[in-house]
Amino acid sequence: MRRIAVLDIGKTNAKVLVVDLATGVEEVLARSPNAVRRDGPYPHHDIEALWAFVLSGLQLAAARGVDAVSITTHGAACVLVDEGGGLALPMLDYEHDGPDLVDAEYETVRPGFGETGSPRLPGGLNVGAQLFWLERAFPAEFATAWHALMLAQYWAFRLSGVAASEATSLGCHTDLWNPWQGRFSSLVARMGWEGLFPPVRKAADVLGPVLPEVAAATGLPVGTPVLCGIHDSxxxxxxxxxxxxxxxxxxxxxxxxxxxxxxxxxxxxxxxxxxxxxxxxxxxxxxxxxxxxxxxxxxxxxxxxxxxxxxxxxxxxxxxxxxxxxxxxxxxxxxxxxxxxxxxxxxxxxxxxxxxxxxxxxxxxxxxxxxxxxxxxxxxxxxxxxxxxxxxxxxxxxxxxxxxxxxxxxxxxxxxxxxxxxxxxxxxxxxxxxxxxxxxxxxxxxxxxx
Incomplete structure (x- = not known):
């Protein structure tokens, strides 16, 4: 492996870059604001606009020749997908105060700091609070969710078709992970969410090659491996x-x-x-x-x-x-x-x-x-x-x-x-x-x- 295409999806900006592991040089190929939309049921990230940006950026990367695709994204970010891979609900902007509306109820079920190393944070900064609020505010839509994917793993899923969970993203003040024992926290079982989370993989694991339609849209060679991905910090x-x-x-x-x-x-x-x-x-x-x-x-x-x-x-x-x-x-x-x-x-x-x-x-x-x-x-x-x-x-x-x-x-x-x-x-x-x-x-x- 020498040249790696990296999707870097931050809270404010999204980038596609190529990193040359022979020299350590990073080349930013494309950059776009990561806009929050105010339409719909609540403020949410424009996933399809980001997907179009990702594909266009990977076209530029493919033209330079890359050996793999890796992904890094901001935390406190989770995407609920349905059985067909579409969005069960829009991806909540973590700065929205919706989860605060059920804070008292959520406090009765969330694990303590000693179990998760995760403090109670405002808005949706705890992904557990996001899921708790979404399940109560939009029960019909939540019931169609097939997977809860942390953001890096969502993009890996879009590229490879393989669903995975990953510890650096789950361990980012989500309330969902026990960092001392390396497993899901008691909240997941308490809420009956075990089936939402696909198997845990390592950040460096190859989930699979890019899907044929991704290869066709970007010019990436068929067989280009997609890594599981990692939380940006x-x-x-x-x-x-x-x-x-x-x-x-x-x-x-x-x-x-x-x-x-x-x-x-x-x-x-x-x-x-x-x-x-x-x-x-x-x-x-x-x-x-x-x-x-x-x-x-x-x-x-x-x-x-x-x-x-x-x-x-x-x-x-x-x-x-x-x-x-x-x-x-x-x-x-x-x-x-x-x-x-x-x-x-x-x-x-x-x-x-x-x-x-x-x-x-x-x-x-x-x-x-x-x-x-x-x-x-x-x-x-x-x-x-x-x-x-x-x-x-x-x-x-x-x-x-x-x-x-x-x-x-x-x-x-x-x-x-x-x-x-x-x-x-x-x-x-x-x-x-x-x-x-x-x-x-x-x-x-x-x-x-x-």
């Missing part, structure tokens, strides 16, 4: 599984902070701490907040590069952003966003926003018990102000893997090992300047008072 972990102990930040809409081989700590589900499952089936303590979403909202979508003078000005005046624009998530639940030291603009605003994200990331690393170097994958991997503050706040070396998603390479590595070193990471050590260390202490004190 865990795809970011794949290149680092042998590097433990370390902390890995997978950054995009969410900043997912994972501890590989860290110290044992008491995990606090009230602070958005949970347990993920890596591609080896091992539990991974994880903390998170909506880092990319909050950065975008703070900046109004205008990402700029702060100058050295703007960085220094923010540090000197201790201009600080306080958590959080999304107070239902992250390590400081209930706290509301605001500014200390005045509201900046331009490059200074970018500096303060980057420092805020780094300090939140440092808090998440501590909550997950991470030790060793810190690796930053994805959108924040090329943000030097972020990397410098993260290193200072943690007192550890931080390696920025650049602006690439990180998930694409991880998904491709399911097909085979990397045959050459990738681009060198940007390595940053802690700052000793009191301006930087003082800012860290001042921010933590301000948050405690906020």
């Amino acid at each position: 865990n795809a970011s972990l794949v290149p680092h599984l042998a590097e433990a102990p370390c902390g890995v930040l997978s950054t995009g809409t969410w900043m997912i902070v994972m501890a590989l081989g860290g110290r044992a700590v008491e995990l606090d589900p009230a602070r958005d701490v949970l347990v993920n499952v890596n591609a080896l089936g091992q539990p991974v303590p994880t903390a998170r907040f909506m880092g990319g979403r909050e950065m975008e909202e703070i900046m109004g979508g205008r990402i700029v590069e702060p100058s050295d003078g703007e960085l220094r000005g923010v540090l000197e005046r201790r201009v600080m952003a306080m958590p959080s624009l999304h107070p239902d998530t992250g390590p400081f639940p209930g706290k509301r966003f605001g500014w200390v030291g005045g509201e900046p603009d331009g490059g200074a605003r970018m500096a303060a926003a980057s420092f805020f994200a780094a300090l939140m990331g440092a808090e998440c690393l501590a909550l997950a018990g991470a030790e060793g170097p810190v690796i930053v994958e994805g959108a924040f991997g090329g943000n030097l102000a972020f990397l410098r503050m993260l290193a200072t706040a943690t007192g550890r070396v931080v390696r920025g893997a650049g602006q690439g998603a990180g998930t694409g390479l991880g998904a491709a590595l399911l097909a085979g090992p990397l045959q050459a070193k990738g681009p060198a990471a940007l390595e940053v050590g802690p700052e000793s300047d009191p301006l930087w260390t003082g800012y860290v202490g001042a921010w933590r004190e301000a948050v405690a008072r906020w």
Whole structure:
């Protein structure tokens, strides 16, 4: 295996890329917004528009020549399909508050954190809550469901015709999986859902070749293998599984902070701490907040590069952003966003926003018990102000893997090992300047008072 086509379906954007395992180079061939539709019974993702995008992207991949197709997608995403493979119900947008309407009833059946490593999250962020609400709100349609497929495995099913379940997706705060025992949680049997979930396969398993109609539509060779697929944050972990102990930040809409081989700590589900499952089936303590979403909202979508003078000005005046624009998530639940030291603009605003994200990331690393170097994958991997503050706040070396998603390479590595070193990471050590260390202490004190 050398060239791997990767479907990367994130919450905000969808991509098709090709990863060359001989060189480590990722080439993005196509990109599209992952739009949420407001028609129909509830907000839902446009599965058929995404399917058309997938086929057109795979046409481009086939023209370059690929040896396999791998898949990585965002979590909290489940598709109910009927006996004919069509949608039994539209794929719920996890930000919809429908599941909150039955929260009290759901709490009587969901397993505790000690069994699943999954805290109760708002809206549909627990897939178990999605299924519970859908079954009650749309009983006739739910009754036609033949399979409940996590999103990566849904796309593998569309490509190969083979239905499968997979642990990294099931272990993503779904309430459906026991990460300590590597099996479905008691919720599945309690709700009578056992028959909805097809057999569990490994993320790297080949489910089958592409269907003949997919080969005809894309130009992929008949026999091109389709891998089972992986949850996106865990795809970011794949290149680092042998590097433990370390902390890995997978950054995009969410900043997912994972501890590989860290110290044992008491995990606090009230602070958005949970347990993920890596591609080896091992539990991974994880903390998170909506880092990319909050950065975008703070900046109004205008990402700029702060100058050295703007960085220094923010540090000197201790201009600080306080958590959080999304107070239902992250390590400081209930706290509301605001500014200390005045509201900046331009490059200074970018500096303060980057420092805020780094300090939140440092808090998440501590909550997950991470030790060793810190690796930053994805959108924040090329943000030097972020990397410098993260290193200072943690007192550890931080390696920025650049602006690439990180998930694409991880998904491709399911097909085979990397045959050459990738681009060198940007390595940053802690700052000793009191301006930087003082800012860290001042921010933590301000948050405690906020």
